[in-house]
Amino acid sequence: xxxxxxxxxxxxxxxxxxxxxxxxxxxxxxxxxxxxxxxxxxxxxxxxxxxxxxxxxxxxxxxxxxxxxxxxxxxxxxxxxxxxxxxxxxxxxxxxxxxxxxxxxxxxxxxxxxxxxxxxxxxxxxxxxxxxxxxxxxxxxxxxxxxxxxxxxxxxxxxxxxxxxxxxxxxxxxxxxxxxxxxxxxxxxxxxxx
Amino acid sequence: xxxxxxxxxxxxxxxxxxxxxxxxxxxxxxxxxxxxxxxxxxxxxxxxxxxxxxxxxxxxxxxxxxxxxxxxxxxxxxxxxxxxxxxxxxxxxxxxxxxxxxxxxxxxxxxxxxxxxxxxxxxxxxxxxxxxxxxxxxxxxxxxxxxxxxxxxxxxxxxxxxxxxxxxxxxxxxxxxxxxxxxxxxxxxxxxxx
DNA sequence: AAAACTTGATAACATATGTTATCGTTTGGT
DNA sequence: ACCAAACGATAACATATGTTATCAAGTTTT
Numbered sequence: 001x002x003x004x005x006x007x008x009x010x011x012x013x014x015x016x017x018x019x020x021x022x023x024x025x026x027x028x029x030x031x032x033x034x035x036x037x038x039x040x041x042x043x044x045x046x047x048x049x050x051x052x053x054x055x056x057x058x059x060x061x062x063x064x065x066x067x068x069x070x071x072x073x074x075x076x077x078x079x080x081x082x083x084x085x086x087x088x089x090x091x092x093x094x095x096x097x098x099x100x101x102x103x104x105x106x107x108x109x110x111x112x113x114x115x116x117x118x119x120x121x122x123x124x125x126x127x128x129x130x131x132x133x134x135x136x137x138x139x140x141x142x143x144x145x146x147x148x149x150x151x152x153x154x155x156x157x158x159x160x161x162x163x164x165x166x167x168x169x170x171x172x173x174x175x176x177x178x179x180x181x182x183x184x185x186x187x188x189x190x191x192x193x194x
Numbered sequence: 195x196x197x198x199x200x201x202x203x204x205x206x207x208x209x210x211x212x213x214x215x216x217x218x219x220x221x222x223x224x225x226x227x228x229x230x231x232x233x234x235x236x237x238x239x240x241x242x243x244x245x246x247x248x249x250x251x252x253x254x255x256x257x258x259x260x261x262x263x264x265x266x267x268x269x270x271x272x273x274x275x276x277x278x279x280x281x282x283x284x285x286x287x288x289x290x291x292x293x294x295x296x297x298x299x300x301x302x303x304x305x306x307x308x309x310x311x312x313x314x315x316x317x318x319x320x321x322x323x324x325x326x327x328x329x330x331x332x333x334x335x336x337x338x339x340x341x342x343x344x345x346x347x348x349x350x351x352x353x354x355x356x357x358x359x360x361x362x363x364x365x366x367x368x369x370x371x372x373x374x375x376x377x378x379x380x381x382x383x384x385x386x387x388x
Numbered sequence: 389a390a391a392a393c394t395t396g397a398t399a400a401c402a403t404a405t406g407t408t409a410t411c412g413t414t415t416g417g418t
Numbered sequence: 419a420c421c422a423a424a425c426g427a428t429a430a431c432a433t434a435t436g437t438t439a440t441c442a443a444g445t446t447t448t
Contacts, residue, residue, distance in 0.1 A: 056336070056337055063333075063336045063337050064336075065329075065332065065336055077322050077329075078326045081319070087330075110318070113314075119314065120304065120313065123317060124275065124317065125275070127317075127321035127325065128271050131325050132271060132272045134328035134329055138328055138331050138335070139250060139257075139259050139281070141332070141368055142257045142258075142259055142368050143252050143257050145434090165395065165396090166395075167395075174335055175436085176435070178397090178398085178436070178438095179435055179436070180396095182435085340404090340405085360425075361424090361425075361426080369406085370405070371425090371426075372406070372428085375426065375427055378426095390448085391448080392445100393444105393446070393447085394443100395442100395445090399440085399441105400437100400438090400439090401436105401437085402438100403434100403435080403437090405434070407431085408431090409430090410427105410428085410429085411426105411428085411429105412425105412427085413424100413425080415425085416421100416423075416424090417420100417421090418420085418421085418422105
């Protein structure tokens with residue numbers, strides 16, 4: 001559901017460029033909904049600039065389940081492929097520049113790609129990569145404490161800490177905003193001893 | 195990493211049967227390791243009978259991250275595809291009957307399947323299905339309490355509750371064995387009022 | 389510039405969850 | 419049949435985390 005495919009899979013670039021005419025480029029302000037939970041996803045999205053989050057409504061409050069940044073593509077996969085209601089919403093966090101491509105054209109691009117002998121391997125690599133990402137996130141919840149998950153974020157996705165408001169990060173880590181504050185202040189105290 | 199493909203993707207059956215001669219059938223006692231964390235996965239596994247779990251070692255104790263049952267296939271995907279050390283171990287929970295197919299033959303089967311015009315769509319469906327599964331598990335940790343996750347298990351995978359020892363279920367839910375006991379006794383009290 | 393909102397820190401208290409220890413039951417091996 | 423493990427319940431205590439409320443410092447809107 002998220003991939004950085006231009007870097008990771010450069011063999012796709014020619015096709016991506018070829019289908020650029022079918023994509024719509026739009027500037028979007030911060031906090032604008034791009035896909036609403038319950039609606040069917042009709043478009044693949046690609047982020048030129050800015051950042052987005054996916055979130056689930058739970059008893060009125062919302063829980064962020066994923067963040068997306070520049071040069072990443074996304075869709076609500078289940079909804080996009082199987083035409084079912086999306087289990088989550090997507091909105092901008094910062095003012096962003098987004099390319100959207102209608103399902104129809106995305107499918108057409110895939111059909112065309114299917115003729116390449118290397119495409120099955122590429123798609124296996126791509127999907128394996130995403131699957132591994134989700135498995136790791138999932139395993140991290142079982143294995144790690146919220147504090148450890150926060151430290152992982154600092155290490156592995158420091159840009160995220162910088163750009164994303166803290167209450168979104170808190171729900172992404174599975175804790176309250178208050179508790180994330182506590183974790184931060186605890187870590188700050190630990191560091192300041194040296 | 196898990197799929198029930200004979201039911202969900204019957205178009206693959208002919209190929210699966212064709213490659214049966216390359217598979218080894220073996221009976222395995224309970225609690226036998228099939229794949230060890232840190233080793234490279236060389237085989238795809240298919241469960242004819244029995245049940246398995248995948249787990250991660252964390253400071254000496256082990257955390258179960260997934261369960262597998264009859265007619266499901268699995269591999270340590272990252273390890274299998276990218277030839278890196280497996281992040282988890284796999285072991286039998288019950289005495290089981292397992293088919294294993296070496297990577298070499300699995301890849302050959304995929305090459306052959308690639309020639310089918312429908313295969314790209316099938317592989318998209320298969321991988322989407324698995325990805326959606328992991329995303330849901332992940333979202334459930336963010337969204338639901340351990341008690342809700344336990345009730346989800348009861349509703350959606352009751353066979354699992356019956357067959358799997360409770361301490362494995364506890365770590366899978368992300369709680370201690372003691373706390374799962376508490377959850378069960380709380381739910382039992384709630385029910386007994388009627 | 390004032391008002392309204394957003395973001396984040398902190399305190400006080402309540403609840404959830406982990407840890408350790410103990411016990412009884414079941415299960416597996418010999 | 420016996421012994422040793424594995425399994426699961428429960429109690430007591432410790433720690434982690436949630437909730438609510440308050441305050442302060444930005445931002446954005448008007």
